[in-house]
Amino acid sequence: MKLKITAAVFLLLLVSFIYSACGRRPSIIVASKRFTESYVLGEIAKRMLENQGLNVEHRQGMGGGGIVWTALQTGQITLYPEYTGTVREEILKLKGDAGPDRMRAELAKEGVGMTGELGFDNTYALVMRREQADRLGVRKISDLRGHPDLIVRPSPEFLQRQDGWEPLSRRYDLAMRDVRGVDHALGYTALANGKIDVMDAYSTDAQIAEFDLVVLEDDLKFFPQYKAVFLYRLDIPPEALKALNLLVGTISEEKMIRLNAEAERTKDYTKAAALYFEESPKTAGKSDESLAWNIARWTFRHLELVSISMLLAIAAGLPLGIRASRPGFAGQLILGAAGVIQTIPSIALLTMLIAVPFLGIGTATAIVALFLYSLLPIVRNTAAGLQDIPGSLRESAEVLGLEPRARLIKIYLPMASRAILAGIKTSTIINVGTATLAAFIGGGGLGEPIVSGLALNDTSTVLKGAIPSAVLALLVQFAFNGLDRLLIPKGLRLTESK
Amino acid sequence: MILFRDVSKKYDSLTALAPTDLEIESGKTTALIGSSGCGKSTVLRLIVGLIEPTTGTIEIDGHSVTPAAILDIRRRIGYVIQDGGLFPHLTAEENAGLMWRYLKRPRTEMRLRLEELCDLTRFPVGGLARYPAELSGGQRQRVSLMRALMLDPQVLLLDEPLGALDPLVRAGLQTDLKTIFQQLGKTVVLVTHDMAEAGYLADAIVLMREGRIIQKGTLGDLRDRPADAFVSEFISAQRSLVAI
Ligand SMILES: Nc1ncnc2c1ncn2[C@@H]1O[C@H](COP(=O)(O)OP(=O)(O)OP(=O)(O)O)[C@@H](O)[C@H]1O
Ligand SMILES: [Mg+2]
Numbered sequence: 150m151k152l153k154i155t156a157a158v159f160l161l162l163l164v165s166f167i168y169s170a171c172g173r174r175p176s177i178i179v180a181s182k183r184f185t186e187s188y189v190l191g192e193i194a195k196r197m198l199e200n201q202g203l204n205v206e207h208r209q210g211m212g213g214g215g216i217v218w219t220a221l222q223t224g225q226i227t228l229y230p231e232y233t234g235t236v237r238e239e240i241l242k243l244k245g246d247a248g249p250d251r252m253r254a255e256l257a258k259e260g261v262g263m264t265g266e267l268g269f270d271n272t273y274a275l276v277m278r279r280e281q282a283d284r285l286g287v288r289k290i291s292d293l294r295g296h297p298d299l300i301v302r303p304s305p306e307f308l309q310r311q312d313g314w315e316p317l318s319r320r321y322d323l324a325m326r327d328v329r330g331v332d333h334a335l336g337y338t339a340l341a342n343g344k345i346d347v348m349d350a351y352s353t354d355a356q357i358a359e360f361d362l363v364v365l366e367d368d369l370k371f372f373p374q375y376k377a378v379f380l381y382r383l384d385i386p387p388e389a390l391k392a393l394n395l396l397v398g399t400i401s402e403e404k405m406i407r408l409n410a411e412a413e414r415t416k417d418y419t420k421a422a423a424l425y426f427e428e429s430p431k432t433a434g435k436s437d438e439s440l441a442w443n444i445a446r447w448t449f450r451h452l453e454l455v456s457i458s459m460l461l462a463i464a465a466g467l468p469l470g471i472r473a474s475r476p477g478f479a480g481q482l483i484l485g486a487a488g489v490i491q492t493i494p495s496i497a498l499l500t501m502l503i504a505v506p507f508l509g510i511g512t513a514t515a516i517v518a519l520f521l522y523s524l525l526p527i528v529r530n531t532a533a534g535l536q537d538i539p540g541s542l543r544e545s546a547e548v549l550g551l552e553p554r555a556r557l558i559k560i561y562l563p564m565a566s567r568a569i570l571a572g573i574k575t576s577t578i579i580n581v582g583t584a585t586l587a588a589f590i591g592g593g594g595l596g597e598p599i600v601s602g603l604a605l606n607d608t609s610t611v612l613k614g615a616i617p618s619a620v621l622a623l624l625v626q627f628a629f630n631g632l633d634r635l636l637i638p639k640g641l642r643l644t645e646s647k
Numbered sequence: 648m649i650l651f652r653d654v655s656k657k658y659d660s661l662t663a664l665a666p667t668d669l670e671i672e673s674g675k676t677t678a679l680i681g682s683s684g685c686g687k688s689t690v691l692r693l694i695v696g697l698i699e700p701t702t703g704t705i706e707i708d709g710h711s712v713t714p715a716a717i718l719d720i721r722r723r724i725g726y727v728i729q730d731g732g733l734f735p736h737l738t739a740e741e742n743a744g745l746m747w748r749y750l751k752r753p754r755t756e757m758r759l760r761l762e763e764l765c766d767l768t769r770f771p772v773g774g775l776a777r778y779p780a781e782l783s784g785g786q787r788q789r790v791s792l793m794r795a796l797m798l799d800p801q802v803l804l805l806d807e808p809l810g811a812l813d814p815l816v817r818a819g820l821q822t823d824l825k826t827i828f829q830q831l832g833k834t835v836v837l838v839t840h841d842m843a844e845a846g847y848l849a850d851a852i853v854l855m856r857e858g859r860i861i862q863k864g865t866l867g868d869l870r871d872r873p874a875d876a877f878v879s880e881f882i883s884a885q886r887s888l889v890a891i
Contacts, residue, residue, distance in 0.1 A: 549726075550720075550722035640778035640779065640780060644735045
């Protein structure tokens, strides 16, 4: 009976998930990376294409560069804003002198095209507080040689890049002692507060003006040019490409800084996009939606992610746990594998998963990742709960003449129910927290405001996601306490209370 | 009749039971007695197929104990262990009626059978709805006995069924067991440490030492015609019997 209900709920969720995943898929998917300018450019492209009557979805703030490129390559998105320097150095790994024609030829091999330059150069730069730079007399990057004790906090991406921190400090012969990665949006706050001294920035960042920072002169001409372009799939509908090309040459550096500043000021990049079209921000869809409605939408999506991945994790975790409870190599292997999955950093796992063609960017990948992270507590607790059953009771069950399956269902699993439920509870609570990461790959949920709030350096937006997800975790805790009474047999609760 | 032909059991280098021939009579009560670790439980485990013999064959009423036949054989055997082996998540009634329900026998008859067994084991019908945690040790053993007798088995195996009880409860249950054994006339194999209990309840006593049967006979046989010095030693170690 209980089994039938679970199966019915499971089926219902699966059907609704497939429906929502397949239903009205937009013909064009614009993606953007996790920083303000990328959001704004993505939104501008979206509206430009929509103005041509196309059906467009904007997957905002997807994780680091690799994720978006993989998504474009595998056809899960149609286009996204990129910079020529990144295309050359990171994506194509070409030498610094390769021109646009060479890049287009290489990109075409991957089924990808590149628009003309949008009009501004957003190169990397190192920035410091003006007051400190003046005091120390640092004007150029080579001046840093005399100050190896400054605290340097580049973004993790900049630390890894071929045109990033390592090659830069070799070229300039720097020997900075304290260098570690920090999230780009957080870095600005830390820099403004004097917690750090040097970070990387983009030359069009609105914060440069806002926090009164200086851009250190690239006196050895280390940084390549980072002209903004759009990368698109060559199979893009022609009318979409035509619309996209209308953007070429229309955004100067001053204009981009202004748009970025507007996004930072209003904490709403749709308004910044509207500014580009010099329309009233009123028509900018999303900002009209009330906060309550937004939170409800995020929460519902969040619950969808959590419940589907949990149902899958329970469906797979119980049998695996049962198998792992038996002595032997296979059991060790199962527990070991579930443990290893747990140690993979979430972003790495997501990046690995989106490369799987069947999964791609979005909901499916988020659910698979959450499913994998939820397995360990369920498997381990199921195995431990079963192993804890005293040998004499196992013998009693066997001697009665019950078949092995009946022993498991009628005797062993109910006796282990407390441990199993505890495992599911732990899993669910972790899952509610981890599900916020789904936003990195366009999976939605309460992570959406967290991710865009971080990119906009806007704490109140972050809290719009963080508070509901904390409340949700508490509610899950309460719900499970109720479930304990319902699902753990009374006889066991009596034994426990003695 | 339970028949052991050249049956032995080894765990790696440890011999739990040396090659043994044994005949346990139908309708009688046989007690297995001996020091801790001498192989008494091993004999019971072999009968119900919890472990397989290293050598030899076992037959119960002409049917060999084989893995293929084991489920059927177990359903015709009742088994009671020291702490009862009741499942904590099931009530007394659910414990006793577990196999009845599993085999989908008629529910109405189950109630009658339970009441009959409550009568036989002197367990209050009102206690059937309780969980093991809500029963006393003696009551738990009575429920365990009910569960063992539920399907009316031909053979009843009891592994120190009274071992964990205090002397008064124990004496009460001994009396009740004797009545039950006489009334039912089943083949009973009883493991005990207590020679007096064996003498009181059993028709035949099998004395074991280090995986071997030293002597089989009535209490009188063992007392008056001990097979070797160990037998007399074992009997004289039981103070109450020396005083007789
Ligand atoms: N699974 C096992 N693995 C290894 N040795 C075992 C195992 N089960 C029992 N033995 C050994 O076999 C021997 C006989 O055990 P058995 O349980 O039959 O003793 P017993 O006569 O019932 O003792 P007690 O009166 O203490 O219950 C003991 O030495 C015991 O340690
Ligand atoms: Mg024993």
